[in-house]
Amino acid sequence: MTVRTRFAPSPTGFLHIGGARTALYCWLEARRRGGEFLLRIEDTDRERSTDEAVQAILDAMAWLDLSADEAPVYQTQRLARYREVAERLLAEGKAYYAYESKEEIDAMREAAMARGEKPRYNGFYRDRNEPYREDPNRVIRFRNPLEGSVVFEDKVKGRVEWANAELDDLVIFRSDGWPTYNFAVVVDDIDMGITEVIRGDDHVNNTPRQINIYHALGAPVPEFAHLPMILDKEGKKLSKRTNSVSVMEYREEGYLPHAILNYLVRLGWSHGDQEIFSREEMVRLFDVADVNKAASRFDTEKLNWLNQHYLKTDDPAVLAPEFAWHLARAGIDATHGPQPADVIVALRDRVHTLNEMAERAKIWYGPIEAWDDKAVAKHLKNDSAAAVLEAAKGLLVAVEWKPEPIHGVIEQVAAKLELGMGKIAQPLRVAITGTQVSPSIDHTIYLCGRDEALKRFDHALVLARG
């Protein structure tokens, strides 16, 4: 049988970083085993689901390049099917109508808690065989087995056993006429031919209930793999207050999609000592069965390292479009000025993210915004600065405009004036950038462009002599 996995987010917000990892693992598992990866939008909560959220999730998936093999399935479009299945369960006596009000249910729960028990439905309508009737409180409940236990072999957690006595008769159809999560999921997973249910840890508790529904429906039970949670740096649940949780926020912060994927694949899974995984390697080596049981913390420092790793090793031409996106966001008009790919080469050893890179690139796309007074005082207003600037200007006018020849010019100036590189590079750097920190001086000058560089030297000469 073909392996089929699915990622099933509910569109109540953006694609969460934890959701992204779940999607990645589902995608990888399907790919490795030559199967299919599907997407299902769980939008039955009409109060909280929005079209914007659906689009945001789709966009994030596309940006991460985790494409589904079939068009997404929307639960809201499958209502008739859920009804049909629920009717069948009703007809077979595997489900029944119940008419308690929400207040009654709440009271039931509180009473159980008071008795030190789990808050559960007491099964009042279980054996009453109440017929269908118009009632605002009408729900359909699943007749869960009373005895025995549900056992399943979770691919990451191992054997899980659950006493049916712990489970109550869950609502499968709400009074508003929509199916509940636990029911819709099972119907969908059966209809979609899902063979591997890979999802977050928070669903383990639902699994026994769902397995009972599979049994009631006479459908084969898929394999389950419950992924541990991703916690924040403090070991707390990831929250918007303290972390970026949306994948697209990470994009805005300048992270590369494959850096995020590489970070995520190693969070809870490993392959010996390997840290860097290409897509092909992930597909070949990943196996959900090797995923760790314990929750892990999200460490931005390591993500930073990975992001810079890819910044340094990827082809600048391939990185250029994503970088251009950041330049535009930073309000930079890149139609004039240096090629983004050249800027990447100059800055990639110095930053961890693309937006940091865009910020530093400003110096070559527009005028110097702020002069560092200390830099000017130290490197421009001294005995040799003016001479250095003059000499450099003289040679730069005619040199071939590439980093290497420019580097040659600087060496010539040093030789001619009998000065060390420090005495040459720093005044030039301040002249071009207004600060004493920048990439190597040849690149710094090169990226500025000949005309602009000469203009900045002239201005610096004024400062040096003033």
Added chain:
RNA sequence: GCUCCCAUCGUCUAGCGGUCUAGGACACCGCCCUCUCAAGGCGGGAACACGAGUUCGAACCUCGUUGGGAGCGCCA
């Protein structure tokens, strides 16, 4: 409260009864390189939560303790 789950350096992890004076990576510290900042190279500190038991032998198996987490909805 009840049910279930988890536990190796600060963090991500390797380890699947002897090869562990516990390996790698991020972060941190030091040195080197150096036109600044980085990057890079070399080196360093840093962990088996605790207690019993099983065994000739335990990070690995069992039980308990402690500490964390999840769930207990007409939310997903």
